[in-house]
Amino acid sequence: MSPSITSLNPSSGTPSGGNQVTITGSGLTGAASVKFGSASTAFTALSDTQIRTIAPPGSGTVQVTVTTPSGTSNGLPYSYIAPSLASLSPTSGPASGGNTVVLTGTNLAGVTTVHFGANLAAFTVVSNTQINAIAPAGSGTVAVNVSAGTSTSNSLSYTYVPAPTLTSISPTQGPLPGGNLVTLTGTGFTDVAGVFFGAVPASSFTVVDSTHITAVAPGGNPAGPVQVSVTTLSGTSNAVSYFSVPAPLLTDISPAQGPTAGGNSVTLTGSGFTGTTSVHFGAAAAPSFMVDSDNQLSVHPPAGTGTVPVTVTTAGGTSSGTVSYTYLPAPVLTSLIPNQGPATGGNSVTLTGTGLTFTSTVSFAGTPAPFTVLSDTQVVALAPAGPAGPVTITATTPGGTSNGRTYTRLAAPGT
Known part of the structure; x- marks a missing residue:
């Protein structure tokens, strides 16, 4: 049969x-x-x-x-039956290749080659419906297909994504403890996995679009330059420099008093003054200042009253400490005892008024006189010699020059 x-x-x-x-x-x-x-x-x-x-x-x-x-x-x-592809996962990857791409479809058991564009890929047949391929290096969007003998499958698209690039960072410096917002500009900011300041990841970041990222700078880096980079699924960018800056230190102020109207010249001493952005006397910003060096600032205080803390602000933050500045009202003279004396001078004159504690000069018609400060309300001056007749006496402090009081020089008898 x-x-x-x-x-x-x-x-x-x-x-x-x-x-x-x-x-x-x-x-x-x-x-x-x-x-x-x-x-x-x-x-x-x-x-x-x-x-x-x-x-x-x-x-x-x-x-x-x-x-x-x-x-x-x-x-x-x-x-x-020729092999057929239904999907790729992922559908994109780094231009350098090396990532695993899962191909699913039918009749894949006998596949002998896998192509990404013109390039062959290493692969492993997992089952009749799955192949794991290692993407070769490439660029742009390419067709992925598989072949079994003389039969070739349909093609699916796979896109090579270049690594991100960084072109700028703003600001380029910030406080040593971090916490400030930094904007990164560049290209290829898709699928961002991390933003790094040196080896320290940003506290948080937001991808604004494919060319901009905002990141919160972390602490943990030493003072000085640190390299900032962006990592995506396609690789790690080039690096740009960012400086971690310690807060300035203010140690001294001279003079420590001045007029309520402000505008006088004051010298601040300390460290970390390079890049100073503002100087404050209390809540009021100084109208002008000059960075003489990293250790010295020349400042014109704003108007103010009382005793206020003085602070210096840089990219590293705001100084701390106990340096203060006292606004002094101009002194006021209310009386002279006596209000006359010999033209030859040498006699004591008591000036009574207010705001006399920091008296720096007592003047008789422009001529400085020796003096002693007794209290905030009294100064004793030694009248200088001068022509007979009335003259104006004033007292000067860091708060300004007082009103004038009249003192009469008396000619010697018989002259």
Whole structure:
């Protein structure tokens, strides 16, 4: 009796062949050959009703037959089906390649090559529906396909994303403890995984768009320059410099008093004054200042009253400490005792008034006189010699020059 076959399992495969096919039928004992179309292939007769064989390479649909000494069986169709791709994950990656891309589809078991554009990729066949490929280096958007023998699958798009680039950072410096907002400008800011100040990640960051990121600078870096970079799924950018600046230190002020109207010249001493952005006397900003060096500032105080703290602000923050400045009202003279004396001078004159504590000069018609401050309300001056007649006496302090009081120089008798 001639052999008869009733089923093939499976009844299809990839054009590259190589898959196992089980043939079921009857009269299969003594099988001499198994053919897929005209192509003979290796087989093993398991019983009179079953043969196990390996599909040879092929294309299209062919008839499978078994030949025994009793003749050749009927044919059953076997289809060579090209591999097909359904998806890629991820669909993009770094231009340098090296990342794993999962290809899913059908009839992938016999795949022999995987292409990303013109470049071959290393791959592993996981199953008939999955391949894991290692993306080669590339650029732009390329077609990904797989081949099994002479059959090539459909193509899916894969995009190579260049590593991000940094062009600028603003501001370029900030306080040593961090916490300030910094804007990064560049390209390729998509899929951002991190912003780093040296090895320290930014406290937080926001991708504004593909060319701008705002980041909160972290603490933890030493004073001085640190390299800032951006990391995305496509790689790490070049670095730009950012300076971590300690807060300024204010140690002294001279003079420590001045007029309520402000405008006088004051010298501040300390450290870290380079890049000073403002100087405050209490809540009021000084109208002008000059950075003489990293250790000295020349300042014109604003108007004010009372005793106020003085602070210096730089990119590193605002100084702390106990340096203060006292606004002094101009002194006021209310009386002179005596209000006259010999033109030859040498006599003591008591000036009474207010605001006399910091008296620096007592003047008789422009001529300085020796003096002693007794209290905030009294100064004793030694009248200088001068022409007979009335003269104006004034007292000067850091708060200004007082009103004038009249003192009369008396000519000696007989002159």
